[in-house]
Amino acid sequence: MADSMDIDDSLYSRQRYVLGDSAMQQMAQSAVFLSGMGALGVEIGTPLHSFFCAVTLHDCKRCEVWDLGTNFFIREEDVHSQKKRVEAVHSRVAELNPYVQVNVFAIGDTSSFRPFAHGGIFRLVKTPKTFKFEMMEQQLCDPRLLTPDFSKPEVPLQLHTIMLALDAFLEQHARLPNIGQFCTLIYIVTSCCAHLQTSVCINQELVRCVSRCARGCLSPLAAAVGGIASQEVLKALTGKFSPLQQWFYLDVVEVVQPLQYLPAEEFAPRGDRYDALRACIGESMCLKLHKFRVFMVGCGAIGCEMLKNLALLGVGLSRYSGEICVTDPDLIEKSNLNRQFLFRPQHIQKPKSTTAAAATLEINPEMQIDAHLNKVCPATEDIYSDAFFSHLNLVVTALDNVEARRYVDSRSVSNQKALLDSGTMGTKGHTEIIVPFLTESYNSHRDPPEEEIPFCTLKSFPAVIEHTIQWARDKFESAFSHKPSMYNMFWQSHSSAQDVLQRMMAGESMEGAFQVIKLLSRRPTHLDHCLALARLKFDKYFKRKALQLLHSFPLDTRLKDGSKSHVKQRNLKMSFSSIRHFSFVVSAARLFADIYNIPYSEEKLTYEAVSSVLAELEVPEYRPAEKHIETDETVKKPDQVKMTVSSEEEREAISQLQEAINSNFVTPERLCMTPLFFEKDDDTNGHMDFVASASALRAQMYAIEAVDRLQTKRIAGKIIPAIATSTAAVAGLVSLELIKVAGGYGFELFKNCFFNLAIPVMVLTETAQVKRTQIRDDISFSIWDRWTIFGHEDFTLSDFMSAVREEYGIEPTMVVHGVKMLYVPVMPGHNKRLKLTMHKLIKPSAGRKYVDLTVSFAPEVDGDEDLPGPPVRYYFSRESKSGEKA
Numbered sequence: 030m031a032d033s034m035d036i037d038d039s040l041y042s043r044q045r046y047v048l049g050d051s052a053m054q055q056m057a058q059s060a061v062f063l064s065g066m067g068a069l070g071v072e073i074g075t076p077l078h079s080f081f082c083a084v085t086l087h088d089c090k091r092c093e094v095w096d097l098g099t100n101f102f103i104r105e106e107d108v109h110s111q112k113k114r115v116e117a118v119h120s121r122v123a124e125l126n127p128y129v130q131v132n133v134f135a136i137g138d139t140s141s142f143r144p145f146a147h148g149g150i151f152r153l154v155k156t157p158k159t160f161k162f163e164m165m166e167q168q169l170c171d172p173r174l175l176t177p178d179f180s181k182p183e184v185p186l187q188l189h190t191i192m193l194a195l196d197a198f199l200e201q202h203a204r205l206p207n208i209g210q211f212c213t214l215i216y217i218v219t220s221c222c223a224h225l226q227t228s229v230c231i232n233q234e235l236v237r238c239v240s241r242c243a244r245g246c247l248s249p250l251a252a253a254v255g256g257i258a259s260q261e262v263l264k265a266l267t268g269k270f271s272p273l274q275q276w277f278y279l280d281v282v283e284v285v286q287p288l289q290y291l292p293a294e295e296f297a298p299r300g301d302r303y304d305a306l307r308a309c310i311g312e313s314m315c316l317k318l319h320k321f322r323v324f325m326v327g328c329g330a331i332g333c334e335m336l337k338n339l340a341l342l343g344v345g346l347s348r349y350s351g352e353i354c355v356t357d358p359d360l361i362e363k364s365n366l367n368r369q370f371l372f373r374p375q376h377i378q379k380p381k382s383t384t385a386a387a388a389t390l391e392i393n394p395e396m397q398i399d400a401h402l403n404k405v406c407p408a409t410e411d412i413y414s415d416a417f418f419s420h421l422n423l424v425v426t427a428l429d430n431v432e433a434r435r436y437v438d439s440r441s442v443s444n445q446k447a448l449l450d451s452g453t454m455g456t457k458g459h460t461e462i463i464v465p466f467l468t469e470s471y472n473s474h475r476d477p478p479e480e481e482i483p484f485c486t487l488k489s490f491p492a493v494i495e496h497t498i499q500w501a502r503d504k505f506e507s508a509f510s511h512k513p514s515m516y517n518m519f520w521q522s523h524s525s526a527q528d529v530l531q532r533m534m535a536g537e538s539m540e541g542a543f544q545v546i547k548l549l550s551r552r553p554t555h556l557d558h559c560l561a562l563a564r565l566k567f568d569k570y571f572k573r574k575a576l577q578l579l580h581s582f583p584l585d586t587r588l589k590d591g592s593k594s595h596v597k598q599r600n601l602k603m604s605f606s607s608i609r610h611f612s613f614v615v616s617a618a619r620l621f622a623d624i625y626n627i628p629y630s631e632e633k634l635t636y637e638a639v640s641s642v643l644a645e646l647e648v649p650e651y652r653p654a655e656k657h658i659e660t661d662e663t664v665k666k667p668d669q670v671k672m673t674v675s676s677e678e679e680r681e682a683i684s685q686l687q688e689a690i691n692s693n694f695v696t697p698e699r700l701c702m703t704p705l706f707f708e709k710d711d712d713t714n715g716h717m718d719f720v721a722s723a724s725a726l727r728a729q730m731y732a733i734e735a736v737d738r739l740q741t742k743r744i745a746g747k748i749i750p751a752i753a754t755s756t757a758a759v760a761g762l763v764s765l766e767l768i769k770v771a772g773g774y775g776f777e778l779f780k781n782c783f784f785n786l787a788i789p790v791m792v793l794t795e796t797a798q799v800k801r802t803q804i805r806d807d808i809s810f811s812i813w814d815r816w817t818i819f820g821h822e823d824f825t826l827s828d829f830m831s832a833v834r835e836e837y838g839i840e841p842t843m844v845v846h847g848v849k850m851l852y853v854p855v856m857p858g859h860n861k862r863l864k865l866t867m868h869k870l871i872k873p874s875a876g877r878k879y880v881d882l883t884v885s886f887a888p889e890v891d892g893d894e895d896l897p898g899p900p901v902r903y904y905f906s907r908e909s910k911s912g913e914k915a
């Protein structure tokens with residue numbers, strides 16, 4: 030169940046009846062560790078392949094003759110070769126279900142370690158694996174095949190046979206077959222079957238499809254196969270990931286099969302750029318693609334590949350009034366160039382959408398492309414209105430975040446438009462096809478929220494490098510973004526420092542005043558002050574915190590759960606001979622100078638200059654404090670602004686502000702700071718210098734293995750791993766589904782896909798069929814349904830409810846517009862609203878033609894809960910329908 034929220038009903042229908050979808054989805058997010066591969070272990074492990082997303086197996090014993098009578102996965106050759114039981118079982122368990130990842134866990138030599146005390150962390154260590162391949166000659170007769178679509182497991186071997194026949198035909202005739210040579214190809218296929226070690230049933234319809242399309246080319250299919258093949262090249266060169274063993278056939282018969290019996294003229298060449306495509310899908314389908322109007326949101330890696338595929342398919346040609354509208358607000362960065370192939374070095378810092386549009390027109394000048402620089406979000410609904418959507422045939426998402434996908438999906442469903450979604454993460458990829466009235470939508474399933482690192486772990490007890498990197502990011506956000514923003518907002522909200530002082534002296538409690546005055550009183554005015562501040566931060570973060578923690582938690586301290594404290598930490602003594610120490614101080618000083626608007630030159634940040642300044646700085650001695658250090662993982666980070674301030678701290682703040690005013694330190698310039706916003710890709714701004722050095726130093730404190738700058742950047746910037754092979758594959762697969770949408774194909778012909786090119790595995794499944802909610806025996810609705818009521822200027826709420834009852838045969842009981850309850854019978858005064866006009870109740874903005882209302886309906890039995898229904902679109906006049914505006 031690779032996509033945990035998309036349950037493959039063809040595989041899991043019986044299990045769903047027993048467990049229900051909620052339990053199935055919960056298990057699809059779970060992983061299991063199973064130790065022991067004896068008789069009992071293997072009997073436990075076998076059913077697990079039906080439930081969880083990952084199963085990790087562990088066993089240290091080797092296969093014995095005994096196991097042959099108790100473990101049905103162990104063979105005689107395993108005993109003779111003295112295989113470990115887990116190695117013998119692993120591949121056979123993995124074969125049971127392609128959705129379940131099966132791992133092997135092994136413990137290395139621990140003889141040199143000290144006796145175990147308590148606690149500890151497991152780390153996954155990937156061990157090399159040797160793969161053996163048979164020669165081509167042997168594999169031609171007895172191929173090892175990967176099956177991508179388990180609804181037709183016989184097809185890979187059939188395709189293998191047909192491909193052998195095509196090769197023979199090409200050798201005999203020096204060309205590929207055409208439409209009229211089906212019988213010849215069938216004869217060659219039959220003769221090829223005789224040379225195979227496994228008997229194969231000849232699929233005449235499949236042979237017919239191949240004979241007709243053999244001389245053509247579906248460019249998206251080439252893109253998908255090209256992505257897969259190029260990944261195999263990388264594996265061969267690098268030895269990374271598991272190679273394909275040994276054959277992989279990808280067919281999209283569902284695209285061409287419905288076109289089998291069209292006249293031969295449909296597929297005849299016409300001497301233009303679309304002849305190869307026409308040979309596969311015919312002239313009529315080509316014309317549909319030419320007329321297609323597509324809205325693509327996002328123009329990054331997947332977007333570039335999609336535009337290339339659309340260009341080769343001839344989608345959105347100007348002479349047929351077709352169009353591609355593409356929008357992306359981002360500019361091209363250097364990191365984009367290695368996988369967003371429409372961009373070149375000279376395009377850096379230019380808009381992605383307009384640049385990609387220009388490059389696409391070089392591929393196919395006949396296209397009509399309208400490039401925008403907008404986000405698609407509630408703020409741009411005046412641009413991407415329902416009127417805009419009404420002219421579209423299809424929406425394509427090429428996005429890199431879930432929330433944007435959810436919004437575009439909601440707009441597509443609201444406007445009853447098909448949506449093609451795809452995404453990648455490293456070598457993994459998925460495609461999801463959403464078709465009005467046939468399938469579920471993207472919003473029909475939700476992934477669980479990402480788990481946050483507990484506050485106490487980040488603050489005091491990091492265990493892995495991700496904790497130290499997140500801590501460093503938090504320090505950046507707090508010191509260089511949040512505090513300057515809070516500082517500016519405070520002084521923008523208050524007329525003057527004198528006014529603040531008077532109000533505080535009068536006893537008024539002012540939110541944030543203590544923190545803001547503290548920043549003002551300690552505000553540096555020179556780079557030397559910034560260096561001193563950075564040096565003191567080093568002492569605070571990497572020495573004092575360590576000493577305080579060890580003071581609060583001596584090694585023999587008992588924690589709340591009764592276990593002993595195991596604080597493995599050491600304080601760091603500042604040394605300019607350490608590159609990490611120097612890098613932290615310099616990067617922090619630069620950032621302090623930036624937020625306080627202090628000019629500086631790089632020559633002031635050399636080793637000699639910094640050492641000279643800090644040599645005279647006195648660093649206060651550490652004195653332990655009686656502080657509470659949080660150990661409860663459920664406790665959230667406190668809001669510093671809203672924390673209670675003691676009376677002593679208030680008096681100190683008043684004194685500090687009074688002193689600043691009296692010394693003329695308070696000026697308009699000093700009541701303003703410049704917040705910084707973390708930018709990982711600009712190596713000149715010092716942001717990553719600070720995070721990388723701070724994270725590495727904290728890792729050193731806690732004896733955590735550090736990572737290099739590149740890995741720190743990936744984790745700190747939450748960069749999603751990406752590779753061009755996966756991008757090409759998903760874009761090719763989703764473009765093939767576009768042809769089906771254009772052709773108006775039935776539900777059973779659409780395919781979703783999940784793949785992981787590293788393993789490699791590819792799973793093609795049917796799309797999730799749309800669910801219908803039954804209101805009554807004769808009334809039901811799905812997410813795609815929308816009821817419509819036309820009103821007029823004097824149309825009352827009572828008229829609306831009567832119209833719904835007469836039109837749809839069910840009594841409305843409650844009417845809601847957004848968050849406003851228009852009519853709830855139990856609410857005081859709501860019955861009087863029945864006489865009010867809909868226009869007066871809703872108060873639409875100027876030019877608004879309609880609103881979507883949420884209506885509940887009366888249950889069949891008194892006392893039952895009200896029944897849900899589809900959105901009811903109310904038009905303020907019948908003429909509104911022609912000029913819709915959301």
